[in-house]
Ligand SMILES: Nc1ncnc2c1ncn2[C@@H]1O[C@H](COP(=O)(O)OP(=O)(O)OP(=O)(O)O)[C@@H](O)[C@H]1O
């Protein structure tokens with residue numbers, strides 16, 4: 365099967381990554397920090413954006429105290445833009461846009477605020493942008509996730525996290541599908557397909573696309589092509605048991621098999637007590653313990669992903 | 672059965688029709704784990720009916736492919752296969768398992784008594800080591816359909832000098848049946 369070349373090419377500057385995955389506390393912020401620091405260490409200009417407006421803490425992972433400028437400034441003063449609130453960090457090539465002390469949650473961002481924010485992200489001066497999304501599958505979180513060139517989902521080997529990840533993945537897929545459909549102006553086709561959902565046996569995203577193809581082959585094909593570029597990566601974090609090292613591969617297989625979505629297995633990261641030790645010393649794990657299992661696993665992921 | 676259904680069976684595993692039996696076996700094991708009840712990776716994704724349906728389809732595709740492999744021309748049969756049972760070695764391991772109650776364990780003890788590894792037996796019997804292991808551990812869910820299983824048991828029993836192979840096969844098949852009936856309840 366020949367896959368069309370995704371619209372987004374990795375050499376676009378800045379290349380935008382979003383990190384999400386539904387469940388809280390799985391390690392999204394820890395991994396965002398680890399990945400960005402690794403690339404910054406290789407001389408790439410990186411910016412981390414803390415879009416977890418309710419619970420922003422990326423500055424803490426970097427060992428920085430409460431930041432002076434944050435995303436809230438943008439809402440107070442509409443003349444300001446993202447570049448104005450970009451903070452230097454103690455690390456070369458690494459910038460931070462903090463979401464600390466924001467009075468509102470990403471979930472309640474107004475439509476125009478969100479659109480403006482997304483536009484500005486893409487015009488930042490950097491090689492790589494990493495958006496730490498925070499937990500949840502609200503529309504605004506999903507919109508950041510699908511707006512990025514690439515998405516990464518973080519999951520831990522627990523039923524709750526896995527359930528949330530599938531929920532997040534499905535929701536993000538349908539959200540993207542909705543955008544594609546809007547752009548192609550075929551809303552009526554989708555509505556009529558979904559109206560007979562029971563009758564046509566639509567249970568998964570793949571079923572829906574198949575039904576669309578059946579009803580309107582040419583529109584269906586275009587939708588299919590546009591959706592091909594939706595192929596988030598998956599990181600399994602906090603792996604302790606030997607058998608869970610395969611979880612990412614199995615989940616990727618399940619996503620393909622049951623949802624019809626291509627998910628790339630990006631790697632596994634072991635549970636490592638040095639993560640907490642570093643956090644308690646207010647230092648990033650990668651700089652305090654560069655030989656820790658966490659640091660090694662993160663570097664392996666960076667090596668494996670296409671940049 | 673038609674060539675069509677054979678191709679569809681390979682498609683089921685996402686393999687091309689010239690895949691080796693090792694690849695089929697590996698994929699079979701991966702998918703079986705994925706569809707099994709305790710699978711973490713499919714948590715919340717499949718309900719019981721989905722699992723049963725998937726497992727049945729998997730079983731069918733696997734058996735269809737196994738059947739095609741069992742029709743290999745005689746010339747491809749490894750001469751070693753025709754070799755007789757292994758010569759008896761000193762009996763370091765006691766064979767004290769009850770052949771009726773624990774036929775799998777009985778086979779395992781018989782094998783160990785001859786100082787053989789699973790690979791040794793696999794090489795001679797042309798039955799995959801993983802299947803031999805499933806037989807020893809009586810993992811009935813994992814074993815192939817009875818029509819193949821009987822043949823595998825006979826080969827295994829012969830290689831490890833089980834005196835009454837028929838009794839062992841009957842005992843094993845009866846256990847298998849019990850196990851399946853229990854599951855249905
Ligand atoms: N591989 C790991 N080994 C040990 N501890 C870890 C690991 N990954 C993350 N942690 C710890 O787990 C906690 C939660 O991690 P983190 O804050 O990165 O999660 P999160 O997904 O960003 O959470 P939230 O949804 O609340 O933003 C932190 O204390 C972090 O140090």
Ligand SMILES: [Mg+2]
Nearest residue numbers: 392393416498
């Ligand atoms: Mg976080």
